Amino acid sequence: MQAKVLAARRSLVLRVRFAPSPTGYLHIGGARTCLFNWLYARKHKGEFVLRIEDTDVARSKKEYLDEILESIKWLGMDWDNIYYQSQRFEIYHQQAQKLIEQGKAYKKEGAVFFKYEFQTIEIDDLIRGKITFNELPKSEEVIIKSDNSPTYNFSCVIDDALMKVNNIIRGEDHISNTPKQILMYKALGFQVPKFAHLPLILSPEGGRLSKRFGATSIREYKELGYLPEAIANYLMLLGWSPGEDKEIFTLDEAKEIFEITDVNKTGAVLSLEKLNWINSEYIRASSDERLVGLFEEHLKKDDFLPSWVDKEYMKRIVELFKERTVKLSDLFEKSRFCFYDDFAYDQDSKSILEKDLSSQVKTLATSFSSMEDFNKENIEDVFRSTVKDLGLKVRDLVHPVRIALTGRKNGPGLFETIEVLGKERVLKRLERLISYWEKGGVDA
RNA sequence: GACCCCAUCGUCUAACCUGGUUAGGACAAGAGCUUUUCAAGCUCUCGAUACGGGUUCAAAUCCCGUUGGGGUCGCCA
Numbered sequence: 001m002q003a004k005v006l007a008a009r010r011s012l013v014l015r016v017r018f019a020p021s022p023t024g025y026l027h028i029g030g031a032r033t034c035l036f037n038w039l040y041a042r043k044h045k046g047e048f049v050l051r052i053e054d055t056d057v058a059r060s061k062k063e064y065l066d067e068i069l070e071s072i073k074w075l076g077m078d079w080d081n082i083y084y085q086s087q088r089f090e091i092y093h094q095q096a097q098k099l100i101e102q103g104k105a106y107k108k109e110g111a112v113f114f115k116y117e118f119q120t121i122e123i124d125d126l127i128r129g130k131i132t133f134n135e136l137p138k139s140e141e142v143i144i145k146s147d148n149s150p151t152y153n154f155s156c157v158i159d160d161a162l163m164k165v166n167n168i169i170r171g172e173d174h175i176s177n178t179p180k181q182i183l184m185y186k187a188l189g190f191q192v193p194k195f196a197h198l199p200l201i202l203s204p205e206g207g208r209l210s211k212r213f214g215a216t217s218i219r220e221y222k223e224l225g226y227l228p229e230a231i232a233n234y235l236m237l238l239g240w241s242p243g244e245d246k247e248i249f250t251l252d253e254a255k256e257i258f259e260i261t262d263v264n265k266t267g268a269v270l271s272l273e274k275l276n277w278i279n280s281e282y283i284r285a286s287s288d289e290r291l292v293g294l295f296e297e298h299l300k301k302d303d304f305l306p307s308w309v310d311k312e313y314m315k316r317i318v319e320l321f322k323e324r325t326v327k328l329s330d331l332f333e334k335s336r337f338c339f340y341d342d343f344a345y346d347q348d349s350k351s352i353l354e355k356d357l358s359s360q361v362k363t364l365a366t367s368f369s370s371m372e373d374f375n376k377e378n379i380e381d382v383f384r385s386t387v388k389d390l391g392l393k394v395r396d397l398v399h400p401v402r403i404a405l406t407g408r409k410n411g412p413g414l415f416e417t418i419e420v421l422g423k424e425r426v427l428k429r430l431e432r433l434i435s436y437w438e439k440g441g442v443d444a
Numbered sequence: 445g446a447c448c449c450c451a452u453c454g455u456c457u458a459a460c461c462u463g464g465u466u467a468g469g470a471c472a473a474g475a476g477c478u479u480u481u482c483a484a485g486c487u488c489u490c491g492a493u494a495c496g497g498g499u500u501c502a503a504a505u506c507c508c509g510u511u512g513g514g515g516u517c518g519c520c521a
Contacts, residue, residue, distance in 0.1 A: 021521045023520080023521075056521070059520080059521090110519090113519095128449070131449075137447070142519045147519080151521090152521045153521095156521085171515095172514085172516095174515095175448060175449065175515075175516075176448060176449095176515075176517070177516080197449085199449090199450080200514075202513095206513070208515085237457080237470095239457095241456085244458090245457090245458070245468075246469095247457090247471090264457080265449075265450060265451090266457095267450070267513085267515090268457090269455060273455080273471055273472055274455075274456060274471045274472085277470085277472090278471090284484080321483095324483040324484070326483095383480095393480095395480055395481085398481075399480075399481065402480080408481095409481065410481050410482035411481070411483095412481095413481090414480060414481080
């Protein structure tokens with residue numbers, strides 16, 4: 001009795017799944033499909049199942065599986081159940097046998113074919129409404145291959161039916177699989193689930209996101225320095241909107257209001273510009289501690305971090321660059337001068353160095369060297385009064401000094417930069433600029 | 445080619461379901477303010493209902509067609 005009640009409850013609860021194949025890394029498109037499934041399950045207090053479609057034993061790899069699972073978690077999702085198709089071959093064979101016995105399938109050339117008759121098929125799509133197929137290209141379909149493994153359409157139907165997946169949310173590229181699958185549901189005596197076909201993510205050139213487009217896997221985006229919340233946020237925005245002109249929102253907020261029926265029908269072009277903007281918003285909103293952690297992790301991985309660097313120093317660098325960081329990789333790139341002295345002066349900054357100001361910079365260095373409390377405010381006071389005494393404008397010295405300290409003409413505020421680098425290194429770098437002028441424009 | 449899906453600024457979208465908005469927002473672009481540069485921030489500008497027919501007092505919104513774009517046509521998933 002108890003079991004019966006449980007079984008009834010089990011079929012009532014909303015159940016969705018994400019079914020990745022471990023033959024590659026988790027793709028941007030797959031991640032969004034996963035996201036929408038997860039959101040829908042959480043919104044309706046349903047169950048989110050992960051089903052690993054590893055029937056292609058030759059192409060499936062543990063490395064890919066691990067990465068897919070890790071990416072899903074990294075983006076902020078979890079799952080209630082996980083199944084592996086490679087462990088369920090027995091089930092597929094039983095179901096195929098059932099069809100053979102009923103005369104709905106037959107063996108040929110070592111494979112099992114499912115045979116069906118033409119009929120009009122209607123899909124009641126949660127996103128698109130009614131989709132009608134008036135004809136089908138074939139009249140039979142392989143369900144068990146000659147190597148005994150099930151085909152995608154067959155194992156998919158069996159599993160969705162037996163796992164009681166009652167809402168199938170997947171990419172639009174599966175629409176044309178749906179009629180065959182519905183025929184299989186019916187032949188096997190299973191209840192046909194509801195379908196929702198998501199629009200595809202398109203590349204800016206039009207067409208599918210392909211190899212021509214730079215990064216396609218979640219893992220690559222992580223390595224490029226995108227934050228998981230930013231990617232999840234951006235992906236949700238592709239085809240769905242929380243309304244009220246809201247664009248920056250978390251998974252937690254979305255899972256309260258997400259509705260699959262609100263998803264758009266139109267394919268969405270991936271825009272790195274918008275992703276970058278969202279990422280920069282999240283970076284600016286991140287705590288310094290978190291950024292220091294990520295920064296450190298990255299620099300250690302590349303064996304870049306000098307041993308004298310401590311957490312406090314990292315934090316000051318983060319403060320310096322946070323506001324002008326789009327991706328974490330920018331932070332890594334732009335802050336190199338904070339760790340090493342061996343940078344060259346940028347080609348396009350050399351024009352600023354054309355005018356020889358060696359004596360003025362010497363004066364500045366002297367003023368700096370006699371300072372006791374080398375903090376931002378004092379540095380600014382000393383800098384401004386020195387410049388005034390020299391009869392110069394602030395900008396006359398700011399630009400050359402920035403190049404001396406960072407190698408570039410653009411960067412964070414000069415006085416903050418001077419403070420972070422510290423007196424010793426600042427003086428050393430000013431020396432270098434002076435000798436550059438004395439040697440007639442040759443960098444040491 | 446056959447079958448199927450889709451159509452609002454360059455891009456993502458709101459308004460579409462339940463016809464009545466100066467068709468709104470964001471990214472990008474351009475201009476300005478601020479300023480030691482860059483960035484950020486603030487202000488402003490540019491910019492769309494693919495086309496043609498209906499239905500209706502009224503159409504981005506409903507219907508039909510055209511055009512355009514996309515997807516699928518594997519013993520891959």
